[in-house]
Amino acid sequence: MNNPDLISHTTGRSQYLDDIPVLKNTLYGVIFGSPSAHGKITGLDLSAALTVPGVRRIFTFEDIPGKNDIGGIISDETLFAVDEVHYRGQPVALVVAETEQAARKAVKLIKIVISELDPVTDPREAAAKGHFLIPSRTFRMGDVAAAWDACEHIFEGRADTGGQEHLYLETQGAYSWPSDNSCIRIHSSTQGPTLVQKIAARVLALPMNRVEVDVARLGGAFGGKEDQATFVAVMSALAASLLERPVKITLSRGDDMRMTGKRHPYSADYRIGLTGDYRIVAYQVVMYQNGGAAADLSPAIMERTLFHSTNAYFIPNTEVTVHSCRTNLPPNTAFRGFGAPQGMFMIEAAIARAASELKIPARIIQQANFLKENDMFQYGQVAMDVNIGKCFTALNKEFEIDRIEKEIAEFNSRRTVYRKGMALMPVCFGISFTNTSMNHARALVHIYQDGSIGISTGAVEMGQGVNTRLARVAAGAFSVAPDRIRIETTNTTRVANTSPTAASTGADLNGNALLIAADKLTGRLKDVASQLLHCAPADVSLQEEKVLMNGEQTELTWEKLVREALLRRVALSETGHYATPVIYFDKTREKGHPFIYHVYGTAVITVLLDCLRGRYSIEKVLLVHDFGNSHNPDIDMGQVEGGIVQGIGWMTMEEVAFSKDGRMLTDSLSTYKVPDIYSAPAVLECRALGTEGPKFALMRSKAIGEPPFMYGIGAFFALQNAIRAFNPAWTPDYDAPLTPEKVLMRLYDRNNQ
Numbered sequence: 001m002n003n004p005d006l007i008s009h010t011t012g013r014s015q016y017l018d019d020i021p022v023l024k025n026t027l028y029g030v031i032f033g034s035p036s037a038h039g040k041i042t043g044l045d046l047s048a049a050l051t052v053p054g055v056r057r058i059f060t061f062e063d064i065p066g067k068n069d070i071g072g073i074i075s076d077e078t079l080f081a082v083d084e085v086h087y088r089g090q091p092v093a094l095v096v097a098e099t100e101q102a103a104r105k106a107v108k109l110i111k112i113v114i115s116e117l118d119p120v121t122d123p124r125e126a127a128a129k130g131h132f133l134i135p136s137r138t139f140r141m142g143d144v145a146a147a148w149d150a151c152e153h154i155f156e157g158r159a160d161t162g163g164q165e166h167l168y169l170e171t172q173g174a175y176s177w178p179s180d181n182s183c184i185r186i187h188s189s190t191q192g193p194t195l196v197q198k199i200a201a202r203v204l205a206l207p208m209n210r211v212e213v214d215v216a217r218l219g220g221a222f223g224g225k226e227d228q229a230t231f232v233a234v235m236s237a238l239a240a241s242l243l244e245r246p247v248k249i250t251l252s253r254g255d256d257m258r259m260t261g262k263r264h265p266y267s268a269d270y271r272i273g274l275t276g277d278y279r280i281v282a283y284q285v286v287m288y289q290n291g292g293a294a295a296d297l298s299p300a301i302m303e304r305t306l307f308h309s310t311n312a313y314f315i316p317n318t319e320v321t322v323h324s325c326r327t328n329l330p331p332n333t334a335f336r337g338f339g340a341p342q343g344m345f346m347i348e349a350a351i352a353r354a355a356s357e358l359k360i361p362a363r364i365i366q367q368a369n370f371l372k373e374n375d376m377f378q379y380g381q382v383a384m385d386v387n388i389g390k391c392f393t394a395l396n397k398e399f400e401i402d403r404i405e406k407e408i409a410e411f412n413s414r415r416t417v418y419r420k421g422m423a424l425m426p427v428c429f430g431i432s433f434t435n436t437s438m439n440h441a442r443a444l445v446h447i448y449q450d451g452s453i454g455i456s457t458g459a460v461e462m463g464q465g466v467n468t469r470l471a472r473v474a475a476g477a478f479s480v481a482p483d484r485i486r487i488e489t490t491n492t493t494r495v496a497n498t499s500p501t502a503a504s505t506g507a508d509l510n511g512n513a514l515l516i517a518a519d520k521l522t523g524r525l526k527d528v529a530s531q532l533l534h535c536a537p538a539d540v541s542l543q544e545e546k547v548l549m550n551g552e553q554t555e556l557t558w559e560k561l562v563r564e565a566l567l568r569r570v571a572l573s574e575t576g577h578y579a580t581p582v583i584y585f586d587k588t589r590e591k592g593h594p595f596i597y598h599v600y601g602t603a604v605i606t607v608l609l610d611c612l613r614g615r616y617s618i619e620k621v622l623l624v625h626d627f628g629n630s631h632n633p634d635i636d637m638g639q640v641e642g643g644i645v646q647g648i649g650w651m652t653m654e655e656v657a658f659s660k661d662g663r664m665l666t667d668s669l670s671t672y673k674v675p676d677i678y679s680a681p682a683v684l685e686c687r688a689l690g691t692e693g694p695k696f697a698l699m700r701s702k703a704i705g706e707p708p709f710m711y712g713i714g715a716f717f718a719l720q721n722a723i724r725a726f727n728p729a730w731t732p733d734y735d736a737p738l739t740p741e742k743v744l745m746r747l748y749d750r751n752n753q
């Protein structure tokens with residue numbers, strides 16, 4: 001089934017935030033951010049800025065009628081700074097003017113006096129000073145301390161991952177206006193309309209029923225709009241409410257890059273112990289999460305790191321600790337994978353280290369430790385329908401890893417200036433919000449009297465294709481033509497108390513709610529049909545807009561049936577509520593059954609490295625992925641391809657850099673390199689592991705948004721292997737991203753031998 005936005009996207013008619021026709025009297029807001037990463041505000045002079053023609057008002061914390069508190073999980077973040085600033089770009093004031101140009105001009109004239117304090121940007125330094133955002137957490141299984149004795153080999157070391165800019169095409173923005181009876185309407189580019197509604201209500205001192213948030217679609221999000229769309233939306237609502245005029249805010253790319261948080265950088269110390277036959281017996285790791293200046297989603301991200309810290313392996317004795325460290329950087333936030341990629345990188349680094357010391361390919365260790373049916377995850381969940389081994393076997397059968405290895409060895413033995421490298425990257429990713437209470441969704445379905453159907457859910461379309469999936473589910477459930485279905489905007493007045501569209505759960509949760517609503521409606525329609533056809537409701541079925549009785553076509557059509565139902569005063573609207581069954585988690589024991597199912601897959605990545613220049617290309621990504629019974633193969637492949645390229649970018653070229661004093665050095669596309677078509681793998685072949693799929697996945701089609709991202713981690717290790725083939729004297733280190741500059745240094749590094 002086609003994307004319902006197909007025509008409007010390709011003709012440029014789809015409405016993003018900036019395409020909403022602008023109302024008369026609209027004002028424009030530009031944020032004034034702190035020029036310092038840490039300090040006390042001792043003076044703020046707005047007088048020159050206020051003289052700029054067109055400026056209507058400048059808002060600071062003093063203008064907030066409610067609470068100056070935008071914290072999502074914990075209350076440690078303000079909308080506007082009060083007397084201290086904690087990161088560069090932290091909002092201090094909002095200038096609102098008749099034009100955006102006037103507001104920008106005024107922002108430059110704001111004078112702030114800051115008494116500087118020392119900024120901390122490094123998470124280990126923050127930890128040493130005791131600067132934590134939340135208490136640290138540890139997951140344990142077995143007895144690590146006792147297990148070291150049983151190990152033939154023990155290796156320890158350090159591993160680091162970098163940040164990552166979301167670089168959604170549409171920057172953060174919002175457009176709000178006062179509506180009837182002191183209500184406020186907010187159009188926000190957010191993954192979490194309910195969160196925007198809740199925080200706007202808190203800041204404006206309004207009950208939530210006076211705040212309506214509407215989202216048509218986002219121009220990308222990747223997690224960056226789960227929490228961090230909120231401050232922009234709330235500022236526009238605040239200004240609109242106090243000025244009683246529409247107010248629009250669109251962050252410039254530079255402001256967006258400087259002001260908003262990114263993927264959390266992590267730094268880790270690991271210890272891994274193996275038997276003589278390469279079974280991993282023990283794994284201990286302490287990770288320092290660079291959380292930035294406020295908690296944002298860091299507690300939940302920390303939790304997912306803990307859950308995924310052994311990736312697709314069974315390790316009987318583990319002890320994994322994450323410290324969430326407070327630093328003077330923008331609050332780091334959700335990003336596709338949500339802490340799992342960081343945790344998985346650490347175990348892969350530990351395995352790679354062991355392999356290099358033992359002088360064997362890492363995949364020998366990887367294969368020897370794949371999770372098996374009924375193994376226990378560290379967090380107490382028993383692994384069921386484990387497909388990691390099957391994915392690997394299928395991958396090996398399809399692409400012959402031995403042959404690839406031989407070809408690479410043969411290529412490298414020619415000793416040209418090029419080397420090739422290969423790595424295997426297995427992935428096991430748990431589906432469900434780790435916070436059990438968030439795993440619910442609702443749908444509101446109207447059948448209109450002409451037979452067309454309008455569907456509202458909590459799902460936000462951000463380019464991932466959730467609307468296509470929902471439309472197809474609905475067309476199937478009612479057995480009507482796809483063009484009868486409209487997926488409405490996501491709106492807090494129609495569907496309330498939603499969880500953000502995140503954690504790869506958007507289709508599963510909202511689609512299941514939709515099925516529940518549809519089931520109630522078709523039940524009522526079949527009752528009407530049974531009256532008209534003088535038969536039992538069970539004899540009635542709907543098929544391709546026809547009503548069948550005992551499998552035989554009748555003269556009753558979908559449209560006629562709907563009209564008859566209306567005449568009989570049967571309700572043609574319905575809601576469905578879905579809450580994921582089975583799952584629970586006990587945080588006091590750190591044990592439970594947090595995930596409704598897991599997604600598995602295995603990839604092989606090969607790279608070609610130019611050893612004169614340090615340049616490289618990703619040659620091939622070959623993978624077998626367990627889609628379950630894919631409901632929309634095109635959407636799923638799109639997510640696989642996009643995820644892998646984004647993962648490769650994180651591991652190889654995207655480098656978020658800050659100066660010591662907390663200034664972002666990579667705040668434009670000339671200094672921050674993201675993958676383009678030239679850096680995408682030349683060959684990407686994905687095979688589906690044919691499985692029937694879990695019954696709790698929507699139409700047994702597994703969640704797809706995040707899991708493929710982590711295949712990209714293989715690019716790091718493939719590159720390392722290529723470097724080692726050229727420079728055997730090099731002792732590998734595990735400091736991602738492995739940019740061309742770093743690769744070049746390592747090609748000629750002989751110091752550490």
Ligand code: LUZ
Nearest residue numbers: 300338432433434435502503
């Ligand atoms: N967001 C969230 C997420 O709030 N909880 C999660 O568990 C999660 N997982 C992945 C991505 N976003």
Ligand code: MOS
Nearest residue numbers: 223335336502503
């Ligand atoms: Mo998320 S990383 O907002 O699914």
